[in-house]
Amino acid sequence: MVFSWFGMRKRRVVAPTLKPRQEKVEREDKVDLKDMSPDVVPFLAQVAYFELAVFESLTRAVTAAPTLAAKEGLSAAAGEVLAKHHGLVAELRKKKVDPAEEMAPFAPAIDKFEELTGGRNWYEMLLGVYLTAGFLDDFFVRLVPSLPKALAGRVEILLETDRSAEVIVALLKEGIEADPTLASRLAVWGRRLVGDTQLVARSALHMSDNRADDEQRIEPVFTDLIAAHSRRMDELGLTA
């Protein structure tokens, strides 16, 4: 059910396929990048490689964890992200393509991204994974409706079953509570991550010849994604 609190004030703006930004948009309102969406195989491959990279980042956080309880929680989180990766690889196999071959073109940019967002210490590492994976999972979920219907359903389930965020949030909160100076350092780090994360998302989109038009269509989506990013920061008591 689509219900708009802003219905009375709603007006058509420059990009006619887009609804005005709302704080709480319904899923249907979010599907507005359809004809800019990547093809099925590259989409699955990019998301699969991204999840593999997130898994690797989490395993580094497992190795560097200061307590066995943290190691334990993060390894469970890593397992969930790995399951996403394997689910996507399984979808690639169903398409009769070689997953490694299809993922390869996305590896350099994503590896570079993981390096940039890896952080200088364990807490930055955790915040980096949490914020970038949060942002990009959000973004990829918005492209899912452009997939063939049955596949879309499966991929949506794959991308949404993830409790890894809870584990990371709990560990970050613990750290911030124990050392309040951590909050300001993490806030700076969290703000720094947004730019690079947006670039990865944009790289997944098909741009047309009309750049200005593309930007007008993309802008509200990214505004939404950034709002979600700010909520993640807020939840941790960090100023976005």
Added chain:
Amino acid sequence: MVFSWFGMRKRRVVAPTLKPRQEKVEREDKVDLKDMSPDVVPFLAQVAYFELAVFESLTRAVTAAPTLAAKEGLSAAAGEVLAKHHGLVAELRKKKVDPAEEMAPFAPAIDKFEELTGGRNWYEMLLGVYLTAGFLDDFFVRLVPSLPKALAGRVEILLETDRSAEVIVALLKEGIEADPTLASRLAVWGRRLVGDTQLVARSALHMSDNRADDEQRIEPVFTDLIAAHSRRMDELGLTA
């Protein structure tokens, strides 16, 4: 069904609860460390921590993998080992104990062991994981029958569902085929691992006051485990 090709020649030796060593022993013949077995919680905790350590080693191998196909295969292997770990942690939770707390006493020795057996390069890393996890999983499986029956059934299934070995063997064979000098270096490495691996296994056993008697009971078990180790080396074309 227990059937012994050596039935005619079978004779009782020094340790009356032990059957003589056979090349292909049946499961029932292997259960001979019962009263040296650790208590349930420490057993589950040690194996759980060991599987977590194997998972961490495998994730290092994922990160260092030279190809995306290798990364892909090894991440699947890591996922299987992680599932073992989580299955054991779930059993610890059923016992109403804190898994992290129970695993903690085993961490220093196992961490040290993983460091010693980590290898100096990717292939040594792979061989290290394969041989040490093979040896110790074998060993732990032999202690399973001393657990309460229902638990024993579940733990046995947990410890046996693992295709990670196949992936590693395939990668090692590929490497040895591409560079035949690798075989002799890996053979040296494989032989070096046996001593430390045995020490980890022995540390799990309850020793009595009668050291000589203990040794007589342990010896045939370790002879078996070493024979299995040699078969793993042979399969890779390495001289044990």
